[in-house]
Structures are given as C-alpha cells and as structure tokens.
Amino acid sequence: MNKHRIYTTSVAGVYPHYVTKAEKKGRTKTEVDEIIRWLTGYSQEEFEAQLEKQTDFETFFAEAPGMNPSRNLIKGVICGVRIEEIEETTMREIRYLDKLVDELAKGKAMEKILRKQ
Template sequence: MSEHRIYSTAFAKVYPMYVQKAERKGRTQAEVDQVIQWLTGYDAAGLQRVLDEGWDFRRFFADAPALNPNAPLITGVVCGIRVEDIEDPLMQKLRWLDKLVDELAKGKAMEKILRR
C-alpha cells in the first residue's frame, strides 16, 4: 500500500485551513488551538514550535506529548469514511483532528467537542 501524501505534508500548511474553516463559521483561532491541544497534549509553545519548524503530520502525531485518552470517543464521518473504522493509526488521528475542526465549524459546544 502506498504512503498517503498527507503524512509528509507540513502541519503548518494545513493549520491555516483549519483556522479559516472555523473563522468562516464565527469560531476563533484560539478555539482551533484548544481542540488541537486537547487531542495531542501540545501546549501553546509546543504547537508554535511545530508550526515554526515545519513538522510534517507524521512527526506532529509521533511527537505529540499525550494523545487524549478520550480520542477514541470521536466518531462520525469525515470524507465519507467513519473515523472509528479507520485501521491505519496515523490516518485515524488525522481524521480525528479533521472531525474536531468540523464540529467546531458546525457550532457544536466546546464541552461536547472535547468529549466532557
């Protein structure tokens, strides 16, 4: 099976798209950062380092301080695929992040997005 191109894509290239998607729906960059930090365990400085140093998605998730133990509670469809059915662990983490940003953009309450 061939490697997905997204794995070697710089997180910093996709991050502005997450922010734009949220902002178009009245959410903020701070809220995007909050869901990213919730999922990955990065703090603000760590997230900024990822962006500044141009880490790809593979490294972004491999070096994440602590994947949230509630991440498996993220379910639903992203790009026509149920995130809970994705077998590739890295692709599943990517889709979890996509799903969190989607929920943010759809106006879901932060408490629900963060599976509290």
Template sequence: MNKHKIFSMAFASVYPHYINKAEKKGRTKEDVDTIIFWLTGYNNTDFENILKNKTDFETFFNEAPQLNPNVSKITGVICGYRVEDIEDPLMQKIRYLDKLIDELARGKSMEKILRT
C-alpha cells in the same frame, strides 16, 4: 506500501485552513488551538515550534505528548469514512482532528467537541 501524501505535508501548511474554516463560522483561532492541544497534549510553546519548523503530520502525531484518552469517543463520518473504522493509526489521528474541526465549524459547543 506507499505512504499517504498528507503524512509528509507540513502541519503548518494545513493549519491556516483549519482556522479559516472555523472563522468562517464565527469561531476563533483559539478554539482551533484548544482542540489541537486537547487532542495531542501539545502546549503553546511546543506548537509554535511545530509551526515554525514546518513539522510534517507524521512527526506531529508521532511526537505528540499524549493523545487524549477520550479519542475513542470521537465517532462519525469524515471524508466518507467512519473515523472509528479507519485502520491506519496515523490516518485515524488526522481524521480525528478533521472531525473535531468540522464539529467546531458546525457550531457544536466546546464541551461536546472535547467530550467532557
């Protein structure tokens, strides 16, 4: 079975698009980072290394310190798929992040985005 192309893409190549999407809607890079850290358990130092080393998405998620225990609360449609129904675990994690960034860009409060 062929791996999806995004699995081997550098996270650093997509990260600016997340920031751009958020900033177009009046949100900040710090908001994007907060979401990424909440979802993955990374801290700022580790995250800077990921960007500098051009770590791919597969490694980014496989080596994440701890996927947030509230990810099961992330539901809805992203790219035409219900995130809770995506069977590939890695693709599901990527889509969780996409969904959270979409919610940020749509103006949801951080409390709702972070499922607190």
C-alpha cells in the same frame, strides 16, 4: 504500500485552512488551538514550535506529548469514511483532528467537542 501524501504534508500548511474554516463560521483561532492541544497534549508553545519547524503530520502525531485517551469517543464520518473503522493509526489521528474542526465549524459547544463528561 506508499504512504498517503497527507503524512508528509506540514501541519503548518494545513493549519491556516482549519482556522479559516472555523472563522468563517464565527469561531476563533484560539478554539482551533484548544482543540489541537486537547487532542495531542502539546502546550501552546510546543504547538507553535511544531508549526515553525514545518513538522509533517506523521511526525507531529508521533511526537505528540500525550494523545488524549478520550479521542476514541470521536465517532462519525469524515471524507466519506467512518473514523472508527480507520485501521492505520496516523490516518485515524488526522481524521480525529479533521472531525473536531468540522464540529467546531458546525457550531458545536466546546464541552461536547472536547468530549467532557
């Protein structure tokens, strides 16, 4: 089975779209970065290094220092697919990120986006 094209797409190629989506709705690049750091465990410096290296999504998530255990609380539909039903791990991680950025753009509070109890 062939891998989905997003796996070999660089995070740096998609990241500006995440930022633009957030900024169009009055949110900030800093908030997008916070979401990414929360999800993956990268520090800001490590994240920026991944962007600089043009790391693809598959490697980005495989090398993440510590995926947040609360990410399994992220539920809902993204691109017509229910996140909790995605079996392939890397695709599910990508969709978690997409969903978090969507929630940010929709004006949801950071505490709720970051699943703080």
